[in-house]
Amino acid sequence: MNKQICEFEKAVVKELTQSVQNEKLALHIKECGGCREALKVAGWMQNFAAAAPKRALPTAGFIWWKAKLIEKRAAGKRAAQPIVWTQTAAIILITITSVWLVNKYQSKFSPVIENFSASFELIAAPFLIAFVCAAFICLAIAFGWRETSKKTN
């Protein structure tokens, strides 16, 4: 038997698929183990393909509609993107401004903070405010994102 694919193999397989009788080829098949094997496998494969179950597939219209729907959703998300970026930028700006203001007018706040808690260190106040702002930002972003997702879906 041939160790590699025989040069006649293609013609042999074609013979099988087109049911063409060719004496020269028939003679070759008798002599060539590789071609016999190819013929056998090709025959088996074609029987196997013919036995494939018939199953109802979705219509082309459905696939088309689904593709458009996916695109509309993606377009909606892309359209909402600048809004989310603007929201984020605004909230970051507010936070930075708040921290800066707190630092600048710390002396005015300090008596209030001292009254609020004796053990509360003044240096922690800006960080606390920043933390509260950050939490607020996260909530706002999450809420905004959820709302835009709802609209696009």
Next chain:
Amino acid sequence: MQIFDRHLNTNFPFVGKTTVEAVSRAMNEATFEEIYKRMARPLWSYVSRIAGSQTLADDIVQETFLRYLRSPLKENDDAAIKSYLYKIATNLVYDHFRKTQRENKWRIFSTAEQESEIVYETLAEESDMMRVFHNLKPQERALLWLAYVEGYEHREIAAVLNLSTVSIKVLLFRARRRLAQLLEGER
């Protein structure tokens, strides 16, 4: 909008990329329907045979056409479109197998049903032929199908399976030999 971006860029430079109308103009529904009618059934047979699951084939064929719509070929040549669709589908099948393997690797408490899902489906619905075929590797199944059912040339198979034309000759020979041995063993 990414659908038909390539067409939009070339054919409709002044049309807004994000309009659904532009999508319809790039490829109309009727054209797609024609392609789908011609290609869907053979593609489904191919995927169901190499993946070994009809349910999986349904999903993969659908995803294949969705991806085709997202970035269709410029050529309207049937052979090119077919080859393109087969390539997408084959990659999706491979991705599925890779994902399943990864999940099974990390799954500590996997049930027997989960592991033998594909085998169960194929055994229940079909004959010894399917069982024999599934003793081959996915790549071998794809090779044999493309060569002996679709009648593809080596270079066409290479394009679909992302392999070199030279290696197809050897791989196909090995796959054929293996199937022949399995068929001998069945007797």
